[in-house]
Amino acid sequence: MRTLNIYIAVLLILLKSDLNFSQSWELIGGPTGTTPNNVIIMNDGRVLCSTAKGVFISDDYGDSWRISPISQLFNGVYSITERKNGEVLAIVRFGIIKSVDRGENWFKISDMSYLNDYSTIIYESPIDSALYFAKSPSIYKSTDGGFNWYEIWQGGVINSFMVNESGWMYFS
Secondary structure (H helix, E strand, C coil): CHHHHHHHHHHHHCEEECCCCCCCEEECCCCCCCCEEEEEECCCCCEEEEECCEEEEECCCCCCCEECHHHHHHCCEEEEEECCCCCEEEEECCEEEEECCCCCCCEEEEECCCCCCCCCCCEECCCCCCEEEEECCEEEEECCCCCCCEEEEECCCCCCEEECCCCCEEEC
16 A cells, blocks of 8 residues: 555656646656656756666656666665755665766765665755754754764654755654
8 A cells, every 4th residue: 555655646746737837737757667766856857766776867857767877776766855055865775875966876975774665855954954864763864964864853653754944844
């Protein structure tokens, strides 16, 4: 059931709205042969899709896809986010990886043996450059660009997580 919910959520993410905010939607597609974990549209319009096979890249709003060969080395890319400075961070099995060239090449910046596909999206604080991610039952923070992480909260199950423009953290 969780896989179906993830698939439906990703399918909804792969829908884009017209820029005039009308109620018209268009399916943009996705990489074939794998289930998407997370999708982002970068500030420059490039679309990145994390999957168990690696990061797929589209420069034409999803009409065609190609995989980043380097990302295939990390045994699954689960969540992905673009930072304000243009860097892209992703959670992979056992760590955090970073790309400084829009998702083309990746290198590991943090080893974390407890990460897996249930880790949620990394968020960058809109107030400063602090990074956060949730892995039930904890929320982690990094103040050095993702190289080192420390637990800032531990509680119950975390299904979703976000940081708003004021720096407030919300999770359910």
